[in-house]
Amino acid sequence: GNSVTQMEGPVTLSEEAFLTINCTYTATGYPSLFWYVQYPGEGLQLLLKATKADDKGSNKGFEATYRKETTSFHLEKGSVQVSDSAVYFCALSRMAQKLVFGQGTRLTINP
């Protein structure tokens, strides 16, 4: 079946550090891939997406590239800010929008 595995957290970084959150997936065919972010007390918001191999999604300084050869969709940001503190979810969608989520990675950025 379809599944998503994320880097376990929590992750704690200092402001302006480089961020990588690993995400790998297992799926039949060609899924669409997403990163969602959840701020405290809120629902999930789309951060970025990629719908085919080698696509790069980007938003708010975050990037992720759909790598079919390694079945990965790692999230990166060159210089994190305190406001980036949140829980990040990698997800795939294969059919009828049945999103399959990873377990989430809690990120804390210290000033």
Add this chain to the structure above:
Amino acid sequence: NAGVTQTPKFQVLKTGQSMTLQCAQDMNHEYMSWYRQDPGMGLRLIHYSVGAGITDQGEVPNGYNVSRSTTEDFPLRLLSAAPSQTSVYFCATAPGGRGLSNQPQHFGDGTRLSIL
């Protein structure tokens, strides 16, 4: 526009009680869904609907019922609450139609439910 509105935000129930979690959207989205979020497990799909009058089961449907009589509303019913249903519940929507799997979902702010 309100987007996706979930009520109530918090609820405490006793084992065996029933209740309905409400989800309303004003975006005219065809697709609506319910997820539960548990620590260390991400979000798991409970039920979904691709349009009024059509519902289907997700990954963890047991103990939950849904119906979709209008485009705007998609209530989730717990018929006999159990402690294992303590969770945070999210409703999410998407435009639907062609290219559904590529569409990002729009989430409500969640309902935190505790079953004693």
